[in-house]
Amino acid sequence: xxxxxxxxxxxxxxxxxxxxxxxxxxxxxxxxxxxxxxxxxxxxxxxxxxxxxxxxxxxxxxxxxxxxxxxxxxxxxxxxxxxxxxxxxxxxxxxxxxxxxxxxxxxxxxxx
Amino acid sequence: xxxxxxxxxxxxxxxxxxxxxxxxxxxxxxxxxxxxxxxxxxxxxxxxxxxxxxxxxxxxxxxxxxxxxxxxxxxxxxxxxxxxxxxxxxxxxxxxxxxxxxxxxxxxxxxxxx
Numbered sequence: 001x002x003x004x005x006x007x008x009x010x011x012x013x014x015x016x017x018x019x020x021x022x023x024x025x026x027x028x029x030x031x032x033x034x035x036x037x038x039x040x041x042x043x044x045x046x047x048x049x050x051x052x053x054x055x056x057x058x059x060x061x062x063x064x065x066x067x068x069x070x071x072x073x074x075x076x077x078x079x080x081x082x083x084x085x086x087x088x089x090x091x092x093x094x095x096x097x098x099x100x101x102x103x104x105x106x107x108x109x110x111x112x
Numbered sequence: 113x114x115x116x117x118x119x120x121x122x123x124x125x126x127x128x129x130x131x132x133x134x135x136x137x138x139x140x141x142x143x144x145x146x147x148x149x150x151x152x153x154x155x156x157x158x159x160x161x162x163x164x165x166x167x168x169x170x171x172x173x174x175x176x177x178x179x180x181x182x183x184x185x186x187x188x189x190x191x192x193x194x195x196x197x198x199x200x201x202x203x204x205x206x207x208x209x210x211x212x213x214x215x216x217x218x219x220x221x222x223x224x225x226x
Contacts, residue, residue, distance in 0.1 A: 033215065042204060042217040043155070050213075087154055091212070098143055098212050105154040 002026050004103035006088050011109045012078055020073045020086050020106045028093030033100060034062050034073045035087040043087055046073065075108075083110045114139055118205050118218030125195055125225050132191045133221045135205030140185035142208070146178070149202040149220070158203075161188040195225045 003025045012018040024032070031050040035043035049055055049064035049071060061074040075082055088103040115138040125131050135144065144161040158178055159167040167180035182188045192199050205218040 031213070042219050045214050045216070048213050085154075089155075089215075098208050099145055099157055099160055100155075100206075100215055101157065102147075102155040 002090075002092075002101050004088055004090060004101060006086075006103040006106045008104065009107045009109070011111060012075075014078055014080060014110055014112050016078050017074065017076050018078060018108065020075075020088075020108065022071045022073070022088035022103055024069050024071070024088070024090050024103075026090050026092065026101065029066065029090060030093030030098065031091040032062075032064055032071050033089040033091065034060075034071075035089065037085045037087060037105070039084075046086075078110050080110050080112070083108060113214075114141060114207050114209060114216045116205055116207060116216055116218040118221060120221055121219060122222040123224070125223065127196050127225055129195055130191055130193045131195065131223060132189050133203055133205070135188045135190070135218055137186045137207055141210075142185070143212075144182060144188045145206040145215075146180065146188075146190045147204040147206060147217075149204060151201070155204065158190070161190075192223065195223075197225045199223065200225045 005023045033048050034046040036046050037043040047062035054063045059076045064071045085105040085107050087105045089100040092099050117136040119134050146158040147155040149155050157170050158173045159169040161167050161180050161182040163182045179191045202220045202222050204220045206215050
């Protein structure tokens, strides 16, 4: 079966660092994605990991450990505009469609 | 990157009627997907739209309720049939880039069934 877990809500302070964790158990694995979604908008791509390790892109970094079925998204120097939902998604490797299976999302609130 | 045009952006429909949502991509893509996002929830995959063959539906979704067309590599439609208030949701079209390393989303269709 497919199971992707993220915390439901998190709160952090402007200028701080926050780490959003994601654990997954899927029948196949072919990459993990992080998306940001502001209320009323479509998800926007943040990062993609297929190999173990850390991928850094500006204020955002994503880490993957395939053996542990674990990833995290790290947001540095938090800004008020970072308040959004963050979605972890695993690409299904058991089929040839490449479909993404999404976690329930983490709502991040950044406070002044 | 791919630019996706999805319409309508929103609609309010009477129960028992059907609504067809269109998804147009500015480049040819192999994989197109339809997702549903219910209020306050994450994205649930409805089906994979296959060009030239029947769509592949996920568990809990059937063709009679959500017929899908994919006449070519840049266009797809999703129909929500015989609607009920439980179908009120945001419906999103998505495509994978040529390297399969990024998925792009349309702006979504916000459907309200009354």
